[in-house]
Amino acid sequence: MTQESDDVNEAIRGELSLLDPAVRSSRDHYQRLFDPEFVEVGSSGRRYTYDEMVAWLPDHAGSSTDGPTYEPSAITGVVLAPGLVHLTFETNFEGRRSRRSSIWRKRDEESGWRMYYHQGTPVPPDTP
Known part of the structure; x- marks a missing residue:
């Protein structure tokens, strides 16, 4: 394996961890996976900061060990620069x-x- 593929695999492991209920x-677990300068643009268009995400995540859908979970697929990644990896993938959550x-x-x-940045975009139901 190359350093680039090792870096992509580490980022994928982090991403999959953040999808694990x-x-x-667990604040102790997820807090260390967000960069202090983290920003997310949610599907609603709302912008979330590190502090907002750390406070919000435990109560968000997919965070209960006895509830529905995010099902990731087609995760790919590319090294943009040393220490910077871009991942793209799809999730399915209760049919969405x-x-x-x-x-x-x-x-x-x-x-x-x-994780430094994240954005999720809903896929319309009839889109392949």
Whole structure:
């Protein structure tokens, strides 16, 4: 494996962790996966910051270990620059599909890979 593929795989592991209800419901687990400068543009168009996401995530859909979960598929990634990986993928949540894009950043070995940016776009029901 190359360093680039290792970096992409680390970002994918982080992304999959953030979709895991056990991680989403535990502030200690998910907080370390978000970059302090994190920003998300939600499907509603609303912008979320690190502090808003850290406060909001445990109560958001997909965060209960006994409820519905996000089903990811077709995850691919590319290294944009050293320490910067862009992932794209789809999720299905209770029959609702979304196309997603995340940027993961690694500033240093101690903090590791963290989600810097995320955007999810709903896919209309009849779209292949």
